[in-house]
Amino acid sequence: MADFTHLVIGAGVVGLSIASRLARRGAQLFTQDCIIRQKSYGRSCVSRGSTCCTMSARKLEFPTGTVTEEEHEKLTHMHEKAKLLGVPTTFIPLAKGKEIEPAVRAQVAILESLSTGIVSAHSLMEYLSGELDSHGGDLALYTSVVGIDYSRASNLYNVEFKTGNPDEKQETMSLKFESVINSAGLSAPTISNMLLPEERKLTAYYAKGNYFSYASSRPKTKRLIYPCAHGHTGLGAHLTLDLAGRIRFGPNVQWVLSPNDLVADGSQIDEFHAEVSRYLEGVDKSAMAPDYAGIRPKIYPKEHEGFTDFVIREEEGFPGFVNLLSIESPGLTSSLAIGEYVEGLLYRQ
Incomplete structure (x- = not known):
């Protein structure tokens, strides 16, 4: 029994x-x-994640920096899939994007998600x-x-x-x-x-994600900002806001050997600054600081290709x-x- x-x-x-x-x-x-x-x-x-969820706030997602046709296709595919799932997304004109988020760089397309936000x-x-x-x-x-x-x-x-x-x-x-x-x-x-x-x-693999805090009041955004993702391991160093409105950037992807490797790696700051500067103007590197880190649980190694x-x-x-x-x-x-x-x-x- x-x-x-x-x-x-x-x-x-x-x-x-x-x-x-x-x-x-x-x-x-x-x-x-x-x-x-x-x-x-x-x-x-x-x-130890971004605490982002499909709640009542807004997110912008767009291809930035060196824009490729592949990035535009990814956003279009995302938009079409969202429609099938009943998730409201819309492409907005670049001029409107500049008006609502002046510091954001977008050269080809901006996809706005109307139901994405943060949650405790x-x-x-x-x-x-x-x-x-x-x-x-x-x-x-x-x-x-x-x-x-x-x-x-x-x-x-x-x-x-x-x-x-x-x-x-x-x-x-x-x-x-x-x-x-x-x-x-x-x-x-x-x-x-x-x-x-x-x-x-099974064999466990660990993909660490570092986050950096940002102490400057400029640039300022009202929304979560996501660059168009490259590859399948992570979403890229996006801009997220905590419940108090503070900015942080992350996570990146850093493969590690232990699930206990939870200290944010400050040596990643140049990589972070370059990535964030692709989609956000005027980011002050001196205002960035390693904040915290989380570990993604994986069952495939770094060399694995394709979506999992x-x-x-x-x-x-x-x-x-x-x-x-x-x-x-x-x-x-x-x-x-x-x-x-x-x-x-x-x-x-």
Whole structure:
């Protein structure tokens, strides 16, 4: 007999979204903070991103600097896809773009998104955690998964945990679940490898994103500014605003060996200044300073070519075991939809 219906491993915004969604069905939920042993939820990927989301604010996206036909085609493709999805975007004349954002450089096209903005990731996670609690779910912090086994006889997952502050004496416990949802972010490959056979084991790769703060009052923008993305790894060093209206630039892409490499790399300042100056006039390099960094969870190496999407799947041969891999940007934007999608996988909706 199962101790709980579902185990959600990972208490970031995606894990909490999934857990709160399942809890509203009346399922017995046990949500814990995977192998990172945090004292609070959302202390990994989501707390170190741009916190941009499709909310009620505005974003400009455009090809800048040395404009190519490929960049224009990318924006046109983005606009057409947005229309299919019901997301409001519009091309605006360059003269109007200069009028509303005088410091922005755009030579060929400007695509405006009318429903993109910023959100307090912490407030969202606080709400989801409250939803989980109000529907009877359990959130176990300072708890790590150390082993997972699947019994085909009982169709249950036996999961071993270590609980307690890692700096103090920890206790071991074991619980049984009907399903396990692996939403562990940077630790998701490690969790997956505890269960799947050797030929299906994963290697984790880490793409660091550095952010730089900006202390000058000039140039000033009222919107999020995104250059046309090059390649598939990141969106480029865009301009974003925090909830207080402060400017920061980032993230770039810097491949690293450890998920704990979380200090912003100040040596990247020349690269950042050159990139930002492609689309913004009068950027003062002396006003830029390394701010913070985050890590994108990857399951493909730097040499991998082509677009890689989120991986969300119920693993073959392991009914009820759902893997969520490479959940990076736009994971925050997608978090509520991912919760709905995982519910559909488990309940065949």
